[in-house]
Amino acid sequence: MPRVAKWILSLVGGILLLLIAAFLFIKHGQETAPLNEHTRKSAPGQFIRLEQGLVHYSLYGPDTARLLVLIHGGGCSGMEVWKFNIPYLLSKGYRVLTYDLYGRGYSDRPETVYDLGLYRRQLIALLDTLQLRQSFDMIAMSMGAPIGLDYAAGHPERVKQIILLGPAASGDLQPSRLLRIPVMSDILMSGYWYPRSVENQRKEFVNQPLFNSYAERLKYFINFRGYKRITLSSWMNMLNQSQLYLLKKIPAGKILLIYGKQDPFFSKEKLSSYTALYPTLEVHEVDSAGHMPHYEQPQEVNEMMWKYLEGKK
16 A cells, blocks of 8 residues: 555544544533432422332422413423412412423433323323322423323313413424434534533523523533433424324313414414414413513413413313
């Protein structure tokens, strides 16, 4: 082999080794925190063991009050997204159940497929194990919307009214095909997506100082082991599939949809795909709010939700 060719081959090999070393170094610094008993000591609320693992939840209010179940979205901070809403709802006399979905917050991260079936089983088991057998109202945001709709469709006698916040039920997310290739998916998730995962959520907020404080909690939760794996599974098995068909299974006059005017994922044009399947849908747009209107404009949204639920008694 000519000397120049050997030199080029050695150079390419050296560069490749450097890239591999850099990738392994970056990956080594990600998801460094275990989710264990020590970590969970700082978590508010309680834990309960279900079939797929420990579930973090909180149940507030007297057992004689009207029950309201809150289902958060795909964000890693879990049920912390309700912190501006729970006190208000309790002040109105509700009993409030909120919990962390598997793979989010302080709940376990089982080695399984993160699809609608997993979250269906989690919600059913949680309600049964806590012996909450009465009918209830439901508030579900983003990825939590199809979970709530799925439960309501399967248990129409249990769910009274449903409030959807910036729902992610239309399967708009279409991940790159490269993510289906094992080695390539690891490179893309670790080398490209994970380092940007928190900052990429900035576009979901209008109030940037509020996002800055929220981002600190995101940074805390993404460092628990398994976040990349769970996120990728959710993309591939849930968020890329439309669950709008569930709307046709819900009785008329039972759904309120609230969305932020500046939501990058739920535009006004998307409403037609919902109303076509659910003509009695009530809709409210919230100005100066992105993907989490209840978090950015809690006073307006809290009153909106309460008036809707009170009017449906």
